[in-house]
Amino acid sequence: MKFKELAEYYERLEGTSKRLELIDILSKLFKESDAGEIGRICYLIQGRVAPFYEPTEIGMSENLVAIALARAFDSTKEEVIRSYRHLGNMGLAALDLANKKKIRGENLSVSEVFDRLHSIAETSGEGSVDRKLTTLADLLNDLDPVSVKHVANIPIGTLRLGIGDPTVLDALSIAKIGDKSLRPILEDAYNKTSDLGFTAETFYKKGERGIREIKLIVGKPIRPALAERLPSAEEAVKRLGDKFAAEPKFDGFRVQIHKNGDEVHLFSRNLEDMTHAFPDIVRAAKEELNMESAIIEGEAIAYNPVTSEFLPFQETSKRRRKHEVEEMAKKLPLVVFVFDLLYLNGKDITELPYLKRRKHLEKIIHRENLIIRKAEERIMTSSKEILEFFNEAVSEGLEGLMLKKLDSAYKAGGRGFHWIKFKRSQSGELTDTVDCVLLGVFRGRGKRTEFGVGGLLVGVYDEKKDEFVTISRVGTGLTDEEFRTVNKLAEKSRVSHKPARVNSKIEPTFWVEPKEVLEIYADEITKSPIHTAGEENGIGYALRFPRLVKFRGADKRAEDATTVSEIKKLYKQQYKKKNS
Ligand code: AMP
Numbered sequence: 001m002k003f004k005e006l007a008e009y010y011e012r013l014e015g016t017s018k019r020l021e022l023i024d025i026l027s028k029l030f031k032e033s034d035a036g037e038i039g040r041i042c043y044l045i046q047g048r049v050a051p052f053y054e055p056t057e058i059g060m061s062e063n064l065v066a067i068a069l070a071r072a073f074d075s076t077k078e079e080v081i082r083s084y085r086h087l088g089n090m091g092l093a094a095l096d097l098a099n100k101k102k103i104r105g106e107n108l109s110v111s112e113v114f115d116r117l118h119s120i121a122e123t124s125g126e127g128s129v130d131r132k133l134t135t136l137a138d139l140l141n142d143l144d145p146v147s148v149k150h151v152a153n154i155p156i157g158t159l160r161l162g163i164g165d166p167t168v169l170d171a172l173s174i175a176k177i178g179d180k181s182l183r184p185i186l187e188d189a190y191n192k193t194s195d196l197g198f199t200a201e202t203f204y205k206k207g208e209r210g211i212r213e214i215k216l217i218v219g220k221p222i223r224p225a226l227a228e229r230l231p232s233a234e235e236a237v238k239r240l241g242d243k244f245a246a247e248p249k250f251d252g253f254r255v256q257i258h259k260n261g262d263e264v265h266l267f268s269r270n271l272e273d274m275t276h277a278f279p280d281i282v283r284a285a286k287e288e289l290n291m292e293s294a295i296i297e298g299e300a301i302a303y304n305p306v307t308s309e310f311l312p313f314q315e316t317s318k319r320r321r322k323h324e325v326e327e328m329a330k331k332l333p334l335v336v337f338v339f340d341l342l343y344l345n346g347k348d349i350t351e352l353p354y355l356k357r358r359k360h361l362e363k364i365i366h367r368e369n370l371i372i373r374k375a376e377e378r379i380m381t382s383s384k385e386i387l388e389f390f391n392e393a394v395s396e397g398l399e400g401l402m403l404k405k406l407d408s409a410y411k412a413g414g415r416g417f418h419w420i421k422f423k424r425s426q427s428g429e430l431t432d433t434v435d436c437v438l439l440g441v442f443r444g445r446g447k448r449t450e451f452g453v454g455g456l457l458v459g460v461y462d463e464k465k466d467e468f469v470t471i472s473r474v475g476t477g478l479t480d481e482e483f484r485t486v487n488k489l490a491e492k493s494r495v496s497h498k499p500a501r502v503n504s505k506i507e508p509t510f511w512v513e514p515k516e517v518l519e520i521y522a523d524e525i526t527k528s529p530i531h532t533a534g535e536e537n538g539i540g541y542a543l544r545f546p547r548l549v550k551f552r553g554a555d556k557r558a559e560d561a562t563t564v565s566e567i568k569k570l571y572k573q574q575y576k577k578k579n580s
Helices: 003-014 019-031 038-044 062-072 077-087 090-100 110-122 128-141 145-153 165-177 180-193 196-212 233-240 279-288 313-320 325-331 354-364 383-395 446-451 480-492 564-579
Strands: 226-229 244-249 253-260 263-268 293-304 334-344 372-374 378-380 400-405 415-423 434-442 455-462 467-474 510-512 517-521 524-528 540-544 547-551
Touching (some): 003 019, 019 165, 038 110, 062 077, 165 196, 233 383, 244 415, 253 313, 253 334, 279 372, 383 400, 434 467, 455 564, 480 510, 480 547, 540 564
Parallel strands (some): 226 415
Antiparallel strands (some): 244 378, 293 334, 517 547, 524 540
16 A cells, blocks of 8 residues: 555544544555555554554654754754644644645655654664654655655654554454454454554454464563452452452552563553563563563562561652663662463463462462562452451551452453452542543642642543543642642643543643543542533533542553443442442
8 A cells, every 4th residue: 555545544534533433444444455564554553663562662852853854845943843833733834844845755655654664763873863864854755745744743653543442453353354243352362462563464364263363472561451349348259259369469560571581571561661661670580580481460569678568659659760770779679479470481371260370370489588479369268358368468558459260261451350459448448449541631720820730630431432531620639749740741741632532521721642540539429410421311420529549650551541331330339338
């Protein structure tokens, strides 16, 4: 396919925010794509040249892109920047320039454009800035105006069509067989590899059978299994059966350790490659783990080596900074409590029952007091035992418990009752907080003007519609420091219009790209006509007296926030509780 044709699709995709229309346009695009290019097209429609987990960024600032545009179209950097400020988008500024110069372009193929963009991302070392500039300017010069518009947005990460992964998977199925029925197996393959391009290419090259045969691959992160919540220990026992496992719930950050010989990769819960941020864990994985290959999941938590106490989440999260990593590793050592084993010596073992995976895990992690440790596990049979262990865990400063079904397979990318979480909350009851996505910001009045932010519009994820719906306006619970942090975060992801997948009846002062996940504590979930979460006949759900508990940082993606169906369940659970 010619890039010019893809650019026309970008135009059509940009023109709608309706999911059904997006699927329809995408499936037509996919129908016209062949096996050699479908992978690249899947990355390009998300404005990338690699899967999300790969730290392959084109990494050019607005300034550099402006210089490249100026070089390509005989203008000056200042003029490009002026036009960019005026039009509010680099692509529009680029289109304007390209139109003025009346270029026609060379009709490059999608693969050629992709490869040239990819080569910019690969350029490093001395003189790389100039080489990146030249490659981009040459590329822009070879394109038609509409292609220029979209390519100019890719290096600075502003090509935002707002297409979610489920939409791409639906469209792939429709493109090949005319309906969505292959979506579940495509999703399964995607959950195992987190790589849309790879999934699409395998589907095009090897068909449905090829997709079904996809197994875990060391080096490609697995979309993590998620836990459900229930209102009481009794309810949990009903779900888990006669015998189940309980583990402490550590309040740190999730880490996936991938080891293949001497090569180690670490991935965060939201699939970011964080190998370079944690040299201490990488060293431990090399020295303490003695198997040929493995994928292990655990929770990293900071601890005080003198007193052997766990440190609160706020301390642990200081280790997420990307600079001075060695100094921080000394100052705030981490331990990783591993709780699952997904792959061992060349074999995907996610289909084995939890108990068997745990046995394998115990065989490979058997020494005490190292950096990589086994999470404690107790097999139990009653709600009384749950509550005893819960109190013990909480008194040690932990967050609560994770209860696990003994015979369940590992459910990549899925929430289910095979894992049930029991968390401590401010009131000491077994309730839970809600993970909300930051959608918009209200300007502050009075003292808060100083921070730029007065209130936050937050939402949850509607997994059926693949969109973000509003649930609350949060104004309290933030310290001055947090107001400043939120202001910085919001400014970074500020956008000029309501993003494509946001459904809201409220108009904040400005919108932000749905990215940041905030953990919110509320007194109650109520029904409200102003919010769109779970809306039926004009009435949605809302949080009453919301307070910010913490920023989830890079720990969760927007799509990992609490979902509408969870909110519905929480609403019902609190109702049950009040009446019991
Ligand atoms: P939440 O983020 O509240 O939905 O809880 C799920 C998270 O708890 C997981 O993503 C892990 O990061 C964390 N976690 C802590 N301890 C465990 C454990 N023993 N088993 C599984 N997950 C755990």
